[in-house]
């Protein structure tokens with residue numbers, strides 16, 4: 001399988017915040033943002049693997065900034081590392097200022113997707129070759145995040161999370 005770069009999976013979804021998608025403070029409802037991020041991330045995972053993909057875990061979400069009704073919201077998703085059958089996806093959320101058009105970062109998240117066959121069995125995905133410094137940094141740290149996610153899910157023993165443990169012992 002030919003390796004891919006983050007560019008191959010980059011996915012950008014731009015949409016408005018409508019009244020039915022807000023909380024009582026007239027800001028974007030958290031669950032709606034999670035769904036938008038899941039959608040963008042699944043397209044990125046599909047572009048990388050060209051397979052059916054399923055969400056395996058949501059590893060990190062930070063709702064740093066409320067997004068008001070009527071905002072134009074851009075969700076940008078990119079594969080940050082591919083393992084055997086799983087892929088880590090980085091998601092950045094931007095809000096566009098109505099008058100200046102300037103985009104400011106509102107939120108971010110990290111999801112894990114798994115490529116599966118028609119029966120739901122995990123299948124191998126192409127390797128990812130990071131190019132920029134940011135892509136390389138995210139690629140290296142992804143292994144620690146995978147280990148943390150597996151430990152929290154009870155799928156890995158803490159003693160086996162070698163790279164994660166090293167982070168605390170440095």
Ligand SMILES: CC(C)(COP(=O)(O)OP(=O)(O)OC[C@H]1O[C@@H](n2cnc3c(N)ncnc32)[C@H](O)[C@@H]1OP(=O)(O)O)[C@@H](O)C(=O)NCCC(=O)NCCS
Nearest residue numbers: 054055056057083084085086112114120122146149150153
């Ligand atoms: C995701 C799913 C395919 C994993 O199946 P599984 O039987 O655990 O398969 P495996 O143990 O072989 O794991 C497959 C890969 O997922 C990774 N993985 C599984 N759970 C994970 C977690 N919580 N965090 C990070 N990675 C995880 C494994 O490390 C493995 O990665 P690798 O092959 O790249 O090394 C399965 O749990 C599933 O179908 N879940 C439902 C998915 C779904 O419906 N999502 C929508 C939400 S409603």
